[in-house]
Amino acid sequence: MCRRPYSAAGGRCVRQSALRSRASWGPNRRSAYRAMGFRTAIDDFGAGFAGLGLLTKFQPDIVKLDMDLIRGIDRDTIKQVVVRNTLEMLRDLGIRPVCEGVETADEYAALVDLGVELMQGYLFAKPALAQRPQVTWPQLGRARATGGAGTR
Template sequence: MACHACRNGAAFEVPITMAFQPIVDVATRTVFAQEALVRGADGAGAEAVLAQVSDTNRYGFDQLCRTTAIEQAAALDLTADGASLSINFLPNAVYEPRACIRLTLDAAMRTGLPTRSIIFEFTESEAIDTDHLLNILRSYRAMGFRTAIDDFGAGYAGLGLLTRFQPDIVKLDMNLVRGIDTDPVRRIIVRNTLATLTELGIQPVCEGIETPGEYVALRDLGVTLMQGYLFARPTVGRLAEVVWPEEAAIQVDGMRAAG
């Protein structure tokens, strides 16, 4: 049975849909995962939707995002080529992990989406109780789900969390990536962060990549999982076609030499 807080939370009444943005593996030129990003059904962006979230409807919003992401991913046959579905969740909307996961499991079973393909991604931008978060992450791992930290390096959890739990994936914040090809300080920070994650057995993802120069710099640092407008923008109602920089006739090696 669901916990008292889950049963008595208000529903989220704003109609939503999902945009999907790929996380690509540049080494194999495949899509590693598709991240589901909330959008208003009327075309409103994520910020406008999130502005409607309150303490009373937070649980309802989180659950609606999960089920909508799963239903639309299944309709698009998102996992057909081996890609996973990355779902953002709000730790403060999860009261008891095994109770709050039921609608997610029901949606996956109803649509035929394999639960082993689901990655639960949370952002560091929200202040959270670390013990509560660890309970969620450990519970999800025990249930066979993968977990990811989003916006790593820009929020509350950071390296302190990694001393107590090592998620499957860490996504480096775009502010660490932006302009890395011309900023030696960013390269040093990212290089050492990547080394730490690799030693801990965590897969790094660099997000927010917008320029060929950023791509080249990260590729040269050994990054293989990337996400950003350079490859594909979030799309609603379909899966975006990935643009591979070399195939787009971007002279990345020439740019590196010129830089």
């Protein structure tokens, strides 16, 4: 969903549905968008259409990992393995990962341990339309003290 463009270049964005309907999203098109100041992203990576198949055809600037991969990651070793290897793959491809749906300090601590720098979710701020949301940062030491980092 494009609520806010990544660039002020005309206030336009490209939706995933446009990617499905176009066969040629090659390097020339990406270069043209980048030259105009746009950045591209895949949202909800790991759910539905936004998976490895799309990534083989289209390498964006940013990939947002779906919240289903993130929820409970501090307690789920399978999710930890999947996310850790996904993050490594994205780094190898030069793509910045964003983890969405972070709701607990323990999830935050587990993601920090995995090297995640960009996160979003209710833990930090609730959505607000009329004003800028109040942002909070969890105390990382307290989350780790409660055993929230999980295993690697």
